[in-house]
Amino acid sequence: MYADVILHNAKFYTMDETIPVANKLAIKDGKIIGINEQAESFKGNSTKVVELKNKAVLPGMIESHAHPLEYAAELLKLDLRYEFTPTTADILQKVKEKSKEIPKGEWILGNGWDDTRLKDKRFPTIDELSAAAPDHPVLLKRICNHNAVVNRKALEVCGLPSNPEDPEGGRFHKDPATGQFSGLVQENAVTKFNVPAFSVSELKKAMEQAQQHFLKWGITTVHDMGVKQKEMKIYQQMSNEHTLVLKVRLWLWALTQMGWGGVQEETFAMGIESGFGNDRLNIQGLKYMLDGSVGGKTAAVSEPFENDPDNTGITYMDQEMINQHVRTAMNNNLRISIHGIGDRAIEMALQAIEQSGNPEKIKSMRHRIEHVVLPTTDHLERIAKNNIVAASSVGFIYSIGDSYLRNLGEERAKRIFPHASFKKYGIIAPGNSDMPVCSGDPFHGVHSAVTRKTIEGQQLGTEEKITVEDAIKAYTIDAAYSGFDEPIIGSLAVGKYADLIVLDQDPFTIQEDEIKDVNVQMTMVEGKVMYKCIDGKDTFYTNEASRKLDYSNI
Incomplete structure (x- = not known):
């Protein structure tokens, strides 16, 4: 067996602890078959050997919480x-x-x-x-x-x-x-407000444009956290038409909330369980909403928002109701994702998960709490105990962290998205942007986790800073874990898909403040180049006919 391509003379930061850094990678049929000297043994007469000029290479980024079709709609x-x-x-x-x-x-x-x-x-x-x-x-x-x-x-x-x-x-x-x-x-x-919805055809076209933005940011897999009937139809059609480049993880919008119709009962009736689908497109579980946002002063907090003494936010349902929903979902073998931003909402989410069934089954399901902005020490202990994923929107710090400081005050703002504490307690905490709430650029999130700096230059809780390596893991191998995907993506290792990105700067060697400015020069999905930027010119290969092994001028 010979490789289709060997990438060499690069600094591959693999996010794989067995081989943390490599200089060669052999790829065959979309998967990695050899690393370092082993890669050379797969070189044949038809193997393309590509010189990467000592550039930094990472696994493809995984956006663990986003709304891709909402983002596509925003383009309209x-x-x-x-x-x-x-x-x-x-x-x-x-x-x-x-x-x-x-x-x-x-x-x-x-x-x-x-x-x-x-x-x-x-x-x-x-x-x-x-x-x-x-x-x-x-x-x-x-x-x-x-x-x-x-x-x-x-x-x-x-x-x-x-x-x-x-x-x-x-x-x-x-x-x-x-x-x-x-x-x-x-x-x-x-x-x-009965706002007319965009059609399936309008959204498919917009999603093709949005997908180019993801590729330019270096994102190769995305978790869609609000999938309803229309979204399901669009993803299926794009997959069948070979226009879906990204790997998409589907979280079904459970209840009718925020103007979106829920699909929980239909999901139960059809007997759909977590994991249904394939490596490109699969169902993860059900998504529930508990509270609002810090910026909008609707997150469910224990103490009132700054300069708003009567406001402790909003909850969408009471404890008994969320308990019942989570228990039923668990009985139907569906994973749980609960939007919990404020400490009151996090407490409700934890209680709902803890009462949902057998403790060992709970641990095995890798349930998720989304955003997890203000967990207490008790919350951290229980999140760890139950093997719950803290899907942290740490990218908020850079993009909208200044509003958090104004609305929460300095003491609480220091504790938001506590990644050092997550690490201390052994909690898997993938980073995300919740885009279109914030820019989907994952390097803004890495920068947030490493520096804790806002767009206005304020620094929030430096004791919760983490290393560049841990921050990148939050967008790669940890994010893969959040979707049971670590056997196939999230690191550069033999047997995994060749989803990877080539960067214009090395995030491990530049100044921390420069991480937010790192740009992607090439994005590869399953061994094929989907995006290149050469001399400031973007080129996309985003349909089946145009996908090619184009490594020229990298």
Whole structure:
């Protein structure tokens, strides 16, 4: 047997403790068959030998918590991130311009605004949005996806009064000065707006574009944490049409929450269990929501948010209800993922998992708590005891950590995403971005874990810093563990898929502050080049016809 290709003269950081660093890799039929000198024995007349000029190579990054099709949908909406709309006036101008481009009555949708980063530190009001687009319903989601702002036309077309009552698990924010609805909609209140959905064909096309962004970031596997009927259909169709390049891990959206229809009962009725599928596309389990976000002041915390003495956040259900759901899911052999940000929500998630069945079965299932922002020492002990994965959105520190500092205060902000503590307790804690909440670039997350610095340069809890190696493991082998994928991906080892990335800088040798600026020069999925960047020019091979062993000019 001869290799299709041998990559040599590189610094392969394998994330495999048996061979931590290598200089050669042999690949055959999409998998690694030899490392270091062993690789040479697989060289044949037709083997392509590729010189990598001593560049750093890592396993393909694994995004352990994201919403890829939500991100794809955002590409079809107004982009209201701070980089593009630094003031409220800029947001309003984009809305006004869009209102001139589309027929009256069509929805204007946007995403990404962050009041904590806007220069005027506030959200657009209902009066301002109504003036900018009086004849179009407007709904603009905050970067956290837990809050939105709307105009009066949106209330009108959805049959809502001018000053709506709060629904269970949600809030229509009132202006303190007038007592009237301000335009800010929080949590379940967002579900009261019947926004037309994008079609399957629109989202498939957008996902092909989004997939290019993932490849450019060096991501080769992604966990989609909100899969419903439409998402399932899109992934299946893309897989059948050979346009799905990424490996995708599907977490089924269990209950009807946040405007998304749940699929729990259908999953039970069909007898679907965790692991159904193949190496490219498989079902992981059921996802439940317990609380909101820190940025939106809706996370369930024990102590009130800073300068908001009556607000300790929102929970979507009580303890008895989440217990019942988790127990039933376990009885149906489905893994559990629970969104728990604040310490109150983490406690509820732990209680639900602990009461769900046999302790040994619980440990074997590798259940997950998502985000795990503010665990207590007791929580850490119980997470470790039950072999629960702490799916840490550590990338938040860089992207939105400043809002955490403002909303939690210095003492609590020092304790967020405690990766040093996770390591101390032996907890597997894969890193993630929860994109589109934050940039999907995993090196922003690595930078966050290593430096604990925010985008504004503030440093949160240096005692929770970890090493570059541990931070990269959080996005590779630890993330693989979170999906029972460590036998096939997550490290560069014989028998595993040749999912790997070539970098323009070595994250182990550059200054810590420069890690966020590392760029990917090549992304390989199963031994084939899917993305290259040469002299600043991006080239993608994102369908079956164009996939090739193209190693030129690397």
